């Protein structure tokens with residue numbers, strides 16, 4: 082199931098943000114999108130997810146053209162989405178948040194057991210309102226919610242944002258493990274160097290709504306090359 | 314309905330009992346008049362000013378079927394179906410354009426209310442024959458109360474609230490509906506067809522309006538095309554006093570409002586009861602601008618912050 086984005090242009094109310102974005106993520110890959118604040122990373126993920134309709138260009142997943150499909154159709158086509166800012170449903174309990182995630186993938190298959198294995202705290206706190214969890218716990222919940230439906234592709238928007246360093250580390254390790262054991266393809270947005278280097282096999286750098294660099298293999302370990310696109 | 318024959322202010326066991334029945338009567342009425350409006354407001358940020366006419370469609374559906382020879386319960390089913398079908402059509406053609414646009418939705422549905430009551434007048438004339446209230450009265454001392462509207466309807470009102478509570482907390486549909494209220498965009502990204510959730514919610518709200526109409530068809534006396542206002546005023550006041558939380562808000566507001574409404578009506582007559590209702594609403598709005606449930610939310614948040 083390859084994700085192919087071709088010639089994507091998107092924006093808000095006629096203001097263009099993304100310009101001619103091309104990217105590909107192969108089955109089983111972990112690919113990062115790096116770039117400074119406000120360059121269009123979230124806009125890119127939202128366009129891929131169908132939360133924002135592109136002006137021109139195409140988004141294809143597993144050969145299926147999803148460009149004009151709504152976000153819920155994307156989810157049913159087995160794309161999981163972890164929004165920026167630990168965006169859980171605060172008034173729903175932890176368990177209810179996970180129930181919502183079952184809708185991803187479009188079949189009845191769920192992965193509660195494995196998800197609870199990675200995030201045992203979520204099983205302990207099943208009946209707690211999600212809004213009363215700590216930032217790190219909410220981020221785990223947002224990831225777990227996208228995983229219970231067993232998606233083929235996971236889109237993750239800045240998992241380290243607002244989360245304390247030790248938890249960032251464990252979330253990074255969890256995502257790598259999930260990729261390995263479930264075979265889930267991961268496309269993530271990040272500005273945190275250690276998360277990028279700990280996770281990505283490959284990176285796209287984005288600036289002013291355009292892909293300006295593609296960083297492959299060994300080059301991902303090159304701190305200075307990455308910092309070029311992160312530090313002001 | 315209460316028929317006092319002794320001096321109303323003399324406090325006896327009988328008059329307390331009468332006051333209690335009056336309270337139940339008023340509570341049942343406010344809850345049933347409110348739930349449909351509250352669900353649509355709480356879920357979609359739309360105030361349906363045609364809510365009274367939705368109820369009226371339930372009344373007319375019931376009365377027409379009954380006068381055509383159907384047994385009353387079957388007539389009531391017809392009333393519920395009529396209001397639900399009407400609701401789905403209205404949602405698809407009008408209301409869908411006004412989600413989360415409170416004022417626009419009020420103007421559009423107000424227009425709809427006028428059209429519906431005029432149509433009812435043109436098609437069915439200035440009134441339909443009334444239906445006699447089932448179950449009779451209980452008498453105690455100098456008082457008597459209707460079993461149907463002071464016992465059965467309040468009991469049904471409580472069951473409706475309990476049923477809605479179960480629907481919203483125990484079923485996947487309910488959980489999805491709450492997720493959609495909290496954050497429609499993220500809900501969509503989780504595979505929820507939010508559009509369909511809105512139609513379904515509006516249909517449930519309309520069905521509840523139809524149920525209210527069906528249940529009150531035999532308790533209204535005369536059935537006329539302007540009776541919708543009777544329901545709308547109390548429902549509107551209760552939604553405003555109750556706040557955004559559908560079930561708790563409806564329950565709390567109906568409880569508080571019916572205490573004042575019943576006491577006022579019991580001591581000084583229906584008119585004073587109605588005035589008191591509006592007065593309480595105005596005072597409540599000054600003191601609790603986000604309604605009772607908004608106040609409770611604030612209070613919980615402050616307590617959490619202090620911990």
Ligand SMILES: Nc1ncnc2c1ncn2[C@@H]1O[C@H](COP(=O)(O)OP(=O)(O)OP(=O)(O)O)[C@@H](O)[C@H]1O
Nearest residue numbers: 093094098116117118119120121122123124125165
């Ligand atoms: N809903 C919106 N309406 C209008 N403009 C928007 C909207 N959302 C984002 N923008 C604008 O689009 C541009 C790109 O925003 P985007 O959120 O994609 O950036 P980002 O790279 O994700 O930034 P960050 O790292 O801060 O999350 C910004 O200039 C932003 O102001």
Ligand SMILES: [Mg+2]
Nearest residue numbers: 122123124165
């Ligand atoms: Mg962003």
